[in-house]
Amino acid sequence: MKLNQIFFFVIIGILTHINYQLFAQISQGGVPPSFNQVLLSEDFQEINLAKPDMKSILEEDKLNEDKFHPYRIAVTIDVDININNSGTWTKLKEGGMIWRLKIKCKDALALGVYYEKFYLPKGSKLFLYNEDRTQVIGAFTSFNNSETGIFATELIKGDVVILEYFEPKKNKEKPLINISEIAYAYRSVNPVFVEKGKGFGDSGPCEVNINCPEGDNRQEQKRGVCRILLKDGASLSWCTGSLVNNVRQDFMPYFLTANHCGPYASTSDFNQWIFYFNYESVDCPNPQEEPPYNSMVGARLIAKTIYNISLGSDFKLLRLNNAVPDNYNPYFNGWNRVNTASSNGTGIHHPAGDIKKISTYNEQLVSTVYDGTTVVPDAMFWKVVWAATENGHGVTEGGSSGSPIFDSEGRIVGTLTGGKASCTNLYGPDYYGKFSYHWQLNGSTDSIRLQPWLDPDNTGILYLDGTGLDSNVLVAMFKADTTLILVGGSINFTDVSIGNPNEWLWNFEGGTPSYFYGQNPSNIKYDAFGNYDVSLIIKNETSSDTIVQEDYISVKPTVSPNPTKDFIEIFLGNTSNELIDISVFNNVGAMVADYKIEITSTSVKLNLVENSSGMYFINIRSENYNSTHKVSLIK
Numbered sequence: 001m002k003l004n005q006i007f008f009f010v011i012i013g014i015l016t017h018i019n020y021q022l023f024a025q026i027s028q029g030g031v032p033p034s035f036n037q038v039l040l041s042e043d044f045q046e047i048n049l050a051k052p053d054m055k056s057i058l059e060e061d062k063l064n065e066d067k068f069h070p071y072r073i074a075v076t077i078d079v080d081i082n083i084n085n086s087g088t089w090t091k092l093k094e095g096g097m098i099w100r101l102k103i104k105c106k107d108a109l110a111l112g113v114y115y116e117k118f119y120l121p122k123g124s125k126l127f128l129y130n131e132d133r134t135q136v137i138g139a140f141t142s143f144n145n146s147e148t149g150i151f152a153t154e155l156i157k158g159d160v161v162i163l164e165y166f167e168p169k170k171n172k173e174k175p176l177i178n179i180s181e182i183a184y185a186y187r188s189v190n191p192v193f194v195e196k197g198k199g200f201g202d203s204g205p206c207e208v209n210i211n212c213p214e215g216d217n218r219q220e221q222k223r224g225v226c227r228i229l230l231k232d233g234a235s236l237s238w239c240t241g242s243l244v245n246n247v248r249q250d251f252m253p254y255f256l257t258a259n260h261c262g263p264y265a266s267t268s269d270f271n272q273w274i275f276y277f278n279y280e281s282v283d284c285p286n287p288q289e290e291p292p293y294n295s296m297v298g299a300r301l302i303a304k305t306i307y308n309i310s311l312g313s314d315f316k317l318l319r320l321n322n323a324v325p326d327n328y329n330p331y332f333n334g335w336n337r338v339n340t341a342s343s344n345g346t347g348i349h350h351p352a353g354d355i356k357k358i359s360t361y362n363e364q365l366v367s368t369v370y371d372g373t374t375v376v377p378d379a380m381f382w383k384v385v386w387a388a389t390e391n392g393h394g395v396t397e398g399g400s401s402g403s404p405i406f407d408s409e410g411r412i413v414g415t416l417t418g419g420k421a422s423c424t425n426l427y428g429p430d431y432y433g434k435f436s437y438h439w440q441l442n443g444s445t446d447s448i449r450l451q452p453w454l455d456p457d458n459t460g461i462l463y464l465d466g467t468g469l470d471s472n473v474l475v476a477m478f479k480a481d482t483t484l485i486l487v488g489g490s491i492n493f494t495d496v497s498i499g500n501p502n503e504w505l506w507n508f509e510g511g512t513p514s515y516f517y518g519q520n521p522s523n524i525k526y527d528a529f530g531n532y533d534v535s536l537i538i539k540n541e542t543s544s545d546t547i548v549q550e551d552y553i554s555v556k557p558t559v560s561p562n563p564t565k566d567f568i569e570i571f572l573g574n575t576s577n578e579l580i581d582i583s584v585f586n587n588v589g590a591m592v593a594d595y596k597i598e599i600t601s602t603s604v605k606l607n608l609v610e611n612s613s614g615m616y617f618i619n620i621r622s623e624n625y626n627s628t629h630k631v632s633l634i635k
Contacts, residue, residue: 025154025274025295026325028139032127032164033098044088046102049077052184067418067430068309070230070237070261071398073353074155074185076114077105081179083165095169102131102162105184110155112183112229112236113163114272118151119481120144121173122492122522124166128153131160139166143494145481146321149176152272152297155189155229183236188353188399201354204423208394210348210356212284218346218358220466221410223331225403227276227350231269232262238353240403241275242412243324244317245332245466246454251475251498253320254332254453255299257402258415258433260314263307271298275320277328280356284391291355294328296320302453305433305442309370312442313380313433314417316402317453323477323498326469333404334466335412335454339436341365341382342407347430349396349403349416359394362387365405370417370431380441381431382414386421395421396430405432411463474499476538476547484554487529487573491553492522497545501538509533510555526555528573530625556627557620563632566609570620575599580622582606587615608633 034040052075061072087101105111113128120126120142127138135157144151165177188202208214210222224243229236241257255275262269279293298321305312324330336342347359366383368376373383384405386395396403396416404412414432421428438450446452455461475498480491491511495504506516510532511524526532531551538545558571570582584593584606592611597604608616611633618629 025137025140025297026144026322027137028125028141028143030125030127030139032129032136032138033092033096033166034100034164035133037092040090044090044100044102045086046104047081047086049079049103049105049182051106052077054186057186065398067396067398067401067416068260069398070232070239070401071188071352072235072237073188074110074112074183074236076181076183076231076234076236079179079182083175083177087163097167099165099167100162102160103182104160105182106159108159108184109187110157110185110189111159111161112155112185113153113161113179114181114183114231115151115178116180117149117176117178118145119149119176121171121175123168123171124175126166126177127164128156129162129164130156130158131162132158142481142492146271146298147480147483148271149482150268150271150298152231152274154274154295154297155183155185157189181234185236188238201352203351203354203357203397203399204395206393206395206423206426207351207354207357208359208389208392209281209284209286210358211281212358212391214346214360214389214391214394215358218348218406218410220331220468221333221406222280222348222356223278223329223468224333224466225348225356227279227353227399228257228261228402229274229276230262230265231272232265233269237261238350238399239401240349240399240416241318242404243330243332244412244454245334245464247457247459247461247464249467251323251332251469251473253322253324254302255318255320256404256412256415257316257318258314258417259304259307259312259316260417261316261402267300270301270318271321273297273299275299277324277330279350287355294325296322296324298322303447303449305438305448309380309417312448313437315415315433315438315450317450322479323475323496326498329468331466331468333412334410334464335435336407336409336463337436337439338462339367339378339434341367342413345405345407345413347384347394347396347400347403347405347416349400351395351397352399354399357394359386359396360389361385365413367434368431380434380437381417382434383429383431385427385429388426393423393426395423395426395428397422411465469498472499472542474501474538474540474543474545476536476545478534478536478547480534480553483552484556485526486556486558487571488525488527489555490523490525493520493524493534495519495536495538497536497538499538499540499543501540503539505537507533507535510553526553526573528575529555529557529620529627530575530622531555551624554627557629559618559629559631563634564608565634567605567607568618568631569603569605570618571603572599573602575602578622580620582621583619584608585617585619586611587617592616
């Protein structure tokens, strides 16, 4: 090979490596071990999945073209793939092993991986990449373990995704990589070349990039707005939403979008939503290559309206599962809950899942019902008509749903529900659910209004400015790799606090050790059944903060043998002088025995020999604990 050819491939390798880090889910970076193995065999298992019925999928999309439906871009395929039943293990020369698996689904623009069980031991790493190695994400590590055990990784472009797991030498703990669904993306994910006069991706040609002069006064606000890849059952769609500030200004990762974005999403689905930050052109012209972004996965539902635009103002409030990392440069947007029409302002959004755009209005918002034309002062929606500006005529499209509209002061006054605006209907109106209505007019319960969450101390404040992360402010936060264990088990904890603490003091009620000084305690052992609090105090030279998670850890007794012929032993651990109730129920729910026992040893025995064969449920209760165990009696 000629010297200039060698130089060319070295440069390409460097550039490719840099590109890995530009498209980043929360991970540790690095290169898959196989990339450095010149003689490593490329012979490993490939699974080919059947292509979905695209005819029926596209027919459904055509029926749901209005912006009131989220902009679907993918469907999921049910699978049963895990590290034990699939893939190929290979020993590495320098020690350790890798497990690789190739998943292919013909003609997909991109593939996503959704995990029903996900747990990585300390020291191990997981990477995902496409066949030509131009997109690599990872390394995912034990930091990515969640309490739920549910996880998702962002879309890998092309119709092949390769998973590569690295297991260090002498690692005895086994991973859980159980894949339940593969996402098949069929639009709005893989633009290669920019068409003349067209936006970077699939949005209309009239759209205006956020870093054009039109966005000069909204450079803080844009940092809070991000694209969402939402999961709602077997459908994946683009929507938009924003981080939102609360009166305590404690950087709680609250996220505001529309309820029609994933109206039927389950708890499991929310834990697999992916949030894309900073996905935007670096300047005003459309980029020739896809710009970088940051992403994170998982949220839980806090509050939402009824999925009916005649009965509610169409909002959904989430709390992200993790604090937004400092290097994402997040901004928690402010809001105005006064029902007064703004005379001018902007909307920031991701039309068709494209890079971040801005739309401008310079006529007063109109209070009306959805799709209405007459003024209704106490209605649920703001009607807006967008204006032409220096670099285009920004409107909204599918994928913009849930995005914020800002008043003249840069505060959120609504979230996008839908409308008629498009690049072929520039003056068609759009409708935003009013922030003032979201606040407390949808009903009286905390689960359908914003006020209890964004003003938890009931200060009555009418508006609040946004805020970026302040390095002088500390917010204590942590996560555990699990919150449910058996007696004698141990848990690892990870500090995910906001700010820059340099001291950490942990208190583990019921744990051994009960105190820990340091950032990330591991192997905290729990030797007695019950529910236990965990607290963390963080400090630096100028600030401190404390978090207490009550009953955060649940430690279950063990029941054995199971199945049994006569006796069972309930191992409770190092608990003494405590009164517990134990009830035994048969498989039709009838109680067959009930005991009140003062614990004098680590375990108690129950005799089931007088009962007939079958399934029994053992309910164990104490003052602060309740658990039920299933036992089979076989004679």
